[in-house]
Amino acid sequence: MAGRNPVTWLGSPTFPKAAHIALGDTQLRSNLRKATTTIRTKRAGVVAELDDWERLRRAGEAIKDSVLADLDTYLSRLEESVTARGGVVHWARDADEANRIVLDLVRAQGAEEVVKVKSMATAELGLNEALEEGGVHAVETDLAELIVQLGHDRPSHILVPAIHRNRAEIKNIFDREMPERPASDEPRDLAEAARRHLRRKFLSAKVAISGANFAVADTGSIVVVESEGNGRMCVTLPETLITVMGIEKVVPSWQDLEVFLQLLPRSSTAERMNPYTSVWSGVTPGDGPSTFHLVLLDNGRTATLADRVGRQALRCIRCSACLNVCPVYERTGGQAYGSVYPGPIGAILAPQLSGDLHDEQVASLPFASSLCGACYEVCPVRINIPEVLTHLREQAVKAKGKRTPEAIAMSAAAWVFADPKRYEAMQRAGSLSRLLARDGRISRLPWPGSKWTATRDAPSIPEESFRAWWRRNRE
Amino acid sequence: MTGPRVALFATCLTDTLYPETARAVLTLLERLGCTVEFPLAQTCCGQMHFNTGYAGHARPLARDYAAAFDGYDYVVTPSGSCGGMVREIHPGLCGTSPAVERTYELSEFLVDVLGTIDVGAYFPHRVTYHPTCHSLRMLGVGDKPLRLLRAVEGLELTELPLAEQCCGFGGTFAIKNAETSTAMLADKMNAVQDTGAQVLTAGDNSCLMHIGGGLSRLRAGIRTVHLAEILASTEEEPWPVGTR
DSSP, X not given: OTTOOTTBOTTOOOHHHHHHHHHTOHHHHHHHHHHHHHHHHHHHHHHHTOTTXXXXXXHHHHHHHHHHHTHHHHHHHHHHHHHXXXXXXXXXXXXXXXXXXXXXXXXXXXXXXXXXXXXXXXHHHTHHHHHXXXXXXXXEOSHHHHHHXXXXXXXXXXXXXXXXXXXXXHHHHHHHHOSSOOSOSSHHHXXXXXXXXXXXXXXXXXXXXXXXSEEETTTTEXXXXXXXXHHHHHXXXXXXXXXXXXXXXXXXXXXXXXXXXHHHHHHHTOOSSOSEEXXXXXOBTTBSOSEEEEEEEXXXXXXXXXXXXXXXXXXXXXXXXXXXXXXXXXXXXXXXXXXXXXHHHHHHHHHHHHOOTTSHHHHHGGGSOOOOOHHHHHOTTOOOHHHHHHHHHHHHHHHHOTTXXXXXHHHHHHHHHTOHHHHHHHHHHHGGGGGGOBTTEEOOOOTTTHHHHTTSOEEOOOSSOHHHHHHHHXX | OOOOEEEEOOOHHHHXXXXXXXXXXXXXXXHTTOEEEXXXXXXXXXXHHHHHTOHHHHHHHHHXXXXXXXXXXXXXXXXXXXXXXXXXXXXXXXXXXXXXXXXXXXXXXXXXXXXXXOOOOBOXXXXXXXXXXXXXXXXXXXXXXXXXXXTSBTOEEEOOTTTTSOOSOTTTHHHHTHHHHHHHHHHHHHHHHHTTOSEEEESBHHHHHHHHHHHHHHTOOOEEEEHHHHHHOOSSSOOOOOOO
């Protein structure tokens, strides 16, 4: 569909429908449960080690908020610094523009294959597909991302895109897609097979594409943090490096990084420090790529910034801690969200970046939460996800209009609650429901109550409300 | 000596479906020396409307709340989620008010305001406690309910595995995403059954309605009892539990 923002995958069903499929997949549920439980426990452990965690969170929140308040200033400063160090800065309004810029740059180098370090921004753009259409094959080098790519699959987690796959499934994918089959489904053998496969790609690639975790405005330095070192290979070996970065990733100075380099690894991989932190500033003759391009991506971000409540989503540092604690994500997995951004953060980020709450699938995302608040509790930059969820629900409801059965029922309920006398009359009328009950419980209600009673008994309304009892005994 | 003048905010759910919980709060607070009133102008805090995306309908209900509970020393409610709605959300809807600022969830009121842990209760059953999400994360009641339960004579408290995970109720979430809600409920029920408890308690009838509805369907033989009813129960006057 022309003009559609690819933040959400075209043709994805609404969340409840996608969840229905996921919930029926017992292998998926067991994989997810195991993975999220492990990482959740580890994260809680390493966070508890720091007695200033709350202060760090508040510092991260404050830095991000001050950047967002003066984003234009910091981005101009970043552009100047990158340019002064021999890099070239490009600005992209949306996915189409960003994809075209990257494709043109790759073509100018005459490359038919590029290596990529895992990047949420380029996944958000559908860059790989756009390059493929333009005759360029992009090779994902992050192990989990490679599994997803070779499996012709979609990611289901921000940090661990193949979290929904177990070892046996990965072995099958590698057997099918790699020239050399892995020796077994032991993690070591799987990693070794991927290493041999990727080594050939690294050594032949002329162009690499990366995302960025942070960019330092003062010095024009781009920062990528990772666990495997494949990103390090990407940003150092090829001659040309193209980085695509959301505009919200800028931080003012090196001093600010200190906060995030503590918050990010502990929140994401539950490590005190991530194994590889790569930083580069423009180009350095004789060392690393000779050409560096930075594509600064908007794609719905300035529109998000304009929303007073919703803008806090732009603080996100993509740690995925909210996914790992979310009881909804744990049951449905990430693909049910129909976007590269799944889980609680996806439920607020995807609708805002796509900017279209008239779309049925997008509008279902803010409702994919029980509002339990576990996501807000773990977020290292204190994004009040439940607050944004209810804010977006309001917009989704407005987009649907006032004539839906739900809107009419809600208006009726508000009308009843607005007057204690009406409310009491409704209690008396409702108490007749006890005639449906056996042993004080109701096992079958008409729609939409049937959605409740499919798996749960409902209480019957007793003959006397507390209010009526109070009136009889105390007034 | 006269105790504080307390208004009971029963919540629409408890007033309508679980009047025994409201009577338990009344009994308990009067036993502890409070003067308790039930302002009949109260209806609903607007949480269902607000959380479903109808903030416009929640706003007048928040205003009505402030008016109904104006002028009391304290407002006490046996619901973490409705208490959370009042304290955390009402100010954003219609500004703060004395009623909002003096609203306490029951366990907070007992521990923080009355300074009591041992309320003189007697409840000779094996009990497990589910800390409901909003009391835990919106109000931050922490271990106050557990401290109150530990002081109950005869009560054997058993720990609920993965207690802090949501039961899957979430208001209209239970209908809109019924299958996901049911999957969350199934895990919660398994955890409850693993404890070997006879009674599941919590500080919120909405969560108890959800978990209790599931346990009832399973004929699991585990009763759900609101924390207030346990605390109201004494050796002389055992609280009549077992109706749900």
